[in-house]
Amino acid sequence: xxxxxxxxxxxxxxxxxxxxxxxxxxxxxxxxxxxxxxxxxxxxxxxxxxxxxxxxxxxxxxxxxxxxxxxxxxxxxxxxxxxxxxxxxxxxxxxxxxxxxxxxxxxxxxxxxxxxxxxxxxxxxxxxxxxxxxxxxxxxxxxxxxxxxxxxxxxxxxxxxxxxxxxxxxxxxxxxxxxxxxxxxxxxxxxxxxxxxxxxxxxxxxxxxxxxxxxxxxxxxxx
Numbered sequence: 001x002x003x004x005x006x007x008x009x010x011x012x013x014x015x016x017x018x019x020x021x022x023x024x025x026x027x028x029x030x031x032x033x034x035x036x037x038x039x040x041x042x043x044x045x046x047x048x049x050x051x052x053x054x055x056x057x058x059x060x061x062x063x064x065x066x067x068x069x070x071x072x073x074x075x076x077x078x079x080x081x082x083x084x085x086x087x088x089x090x091x092x093x094x095x096x097x098x099x100x101x102x103x104x105x106x107x108x109x110x111x112x113x114x115x116x117x118x119x120x121x122x123x124x125x126x127x128x129x130x131x132x133x134x135x136x137x138x139x140x141x142x143x144x145x146x147x148x149x150x151x152x153x154x155x156x157x158x159x160x161x162x163x164x165x166x167x168x169x170x171x172x173x174x175x176x177x178x179x180x181x182x183x184x185x186x187x188x189x190x191x192x193x194x195x196x197x198x199x200x201x202x203x204x205x206x207x208x209x210x211x212x213x214x215x216x217x218x219x220x221x222x223x
Contacts, residue, residue, distance in 0.1 A: 007220045008034040008195045009213055010068065010177070013059075014050060015148045015199030022062050024209060028202065031210040032217060035066040035090075037179070037197045039145075040083070042073040045097055046146035053079075053086040060087030068092060068137075070118065070179070070197075072145045077104045081111070090114035092139055095127055105134050116177070120144060121153050125162045132170035138163060139197075142190065143180030148199045152181030157189050164192030184215040188222055196220050 011028045013021065013036060025036060036059065041050040056067060068090040069083045076093040083091060091108050093101060095117050108115040116137035119128055121144055128138055140163050143150035160178060167174045178193040183201030190196065198216060205212035 006194060007217060008175075009202075009216050009220070010035040010037040010195055010197045011202045011209075011213075012037040012039060012148070012179070012197050012199035013055075013203075014039045015203040017203065022059070024203060025059060025063050025065075027209045028213060029063055029065050031213040033065060033202075033213055035068055035195070036063060037199075038067060038069045038088070040069055040071050040073060040079065041146065045074045045094065046072045048146045053082045056083055056088055057086040066090060066114075068114075068116070070139070072118075073097070077107065080104060080107055084108070084111050084113050088113065090116060090137060092116035092118050092137065094145075095119050095123055095131075101131050102134065105131065109134075116175075118145075118179075121156065121159070125159050125166065128163070129166055129170065132166060132174060135171060135174050137175040137177055137195065138167060139177040139179055140193070141180055142178050142182065142186075145180070150181050152186040152189060154189075156180075157191070160190050160192045182216075184212075184219040187216055187219040190220075193220075 041048045043049045066089045069088040070092045105115045114136035118139035142156040176193045177195035178190045179197035182198045202212040
């Protein structure tokens, strides 16, 4: 995993064409994407349902990209082992469903994988402080999770700036990821982030996946 000043693009396959998933993932990797973002939803913590470990199992032999699994579920501890066993490199859990995230973070680390925590837009950024020394990645949601294609929330810019300050104080090697409404126009509003999750802005870009990733890298680097 790159250090915190290296810009990385993480295409979110939630927005991909699943009839051409392997082909689209290969195109994203060839265009310079560094990691793949897999959104897992349980219909409870968020109102949508999405993919399971079988998707990671199918993608693992097809890509050298880091595969990060974002568990938007009520009981993340139940899913950690199954996704790691199928090839996940990094597992992200939500602060909002865990009274104490340390046990699940320890389980991820025990399995020799990277660990991350996500916070929703209505969760105070400082809530992540107790866990920062344990994290490889902190994810600041810039929309409320559950559906793709949402609009970047404007107060996210200040939240990202604050989270970057906290990372600098407590764990400078921790990546700062943003997810939600990110495209070449909004990426500069996420100054301080170094990992950009993008779904619709990549897989449904009018000029195609490669052009989208080039635009995003340029926009994110200028933030």
